[in-house]
Amino acid sequence: MGKAFCEHCREYVDVSLVTEKEVTEFEGMRYVYPVRYGVCQRCGGRATPDEVQAENQRSFLDAVRTENGIVSQQTIEAIPERYNIGKRPLSKVLGWGEQSYSRFIEGDIPSREYSKTISRIDRSPLAYLLILHTNTQALTDLAFRKSKEAAMRVLTSTSSAAERAAAYILAKTGSSSPLGLQKELYYANGLCEAFLGRPLVSERCEAWTRGPVYPRLWETLELRSVREDSMFGQEVAEAVGKTFSPEEREVLEAVISRVACYSPFALQDFTHKEAPWREARTGVPDGEPSTNEISEESVRRFFHALKERYRMQKPADIGEYMQDMVKELQGNRML
Secondary structure, eight states, X not given: OEEEEETTTTEEEEEEEEEEXXXXXXXXXXXXXXXXXEEETTTOOBOOOHHHHHHHHHHHHHHHHHHTTOOOHHHHHHHHHHTTOOHHHXXXXXXXXXXXXXXXXXXXXXXXXXXXXXXXXXXXXXXXHHHHHHTGGGSOHHHHHHHHHHHHHHHHHHSOHHHHHHHHHHHHHSOOOHHHHHHHHHHHHHHHHHHHSSOSOOSOOEEETTEEEOHHHHHHOOOOOOOTTSHHHHHHHHHHHTTXXXXXXXXXXXXXXXXXXXXXXXHHHHHHTSHHHHHHTTTOOTTOOOOOBOOHHHHHHHHHHHHHHTTOSSGGGHHHHHHHHHHHHHHHHHO
């Protein structure tokens, strides 16, 4: 129930609200979305409250956004509060005009490029932290500190193990390429299987042309380099490290010291010789794209066998295997 002005009765009346589907043709596209309208309790005519009409307009805009792959208004409005940053400073951090985010808050529909950025930082506090550290000059020291602390809270409390592990590796190494980080996570996952009897991350891993890739993380993060002298490393490593068990941190440290020291392309070549990637690409021609899944079982089998073959007592013992892979690849190139 509510009240609205009835054109027939010429006064404000009590109305009941009814929901139905509306169809609107707009710029050559057909949009179907829910709307509500009011029914006058006296004459039965339509009389819709102003606030409900505003809701209907937002429902239409949401339909336009959904059909065109544009981020929702709700997501746009949540970002500044989530990361404790004003609309103008957020625009500057993202490299946009100062009024851009304010206009989106007020209802303007962002372009697909801007929408992609907003969706990325909504899904990934790590992506936001990397952008924030790239554009520190856009904020005052106090504003930067407040926003970073908010993003850190989100990262440590709601992010997946894959994103937290990625953050830990980035924080410890200072920088990483998207390709290298994917391989480092893969080896961390395998070592957890071998030494802890469980995976570090539960996300789907696929056998892409360039080796094992966690597609959700790949799509979410547009990685930027992080300077080694940046405060990003020390603070993030300390905070994120607490979300892992001591045994998991030992695995991550082993990957940082024994795996991340190799180039992304060397790690790619290593994985191309290993059973999990090769098995997942059975029947796929060399160089052809593939989204075949690398099964957890194949990773478990391979890394357990590797542990036995090299008589590893601790995760860092994988270093000997990595050295052997380098020698094997160098030998192949000399043939």
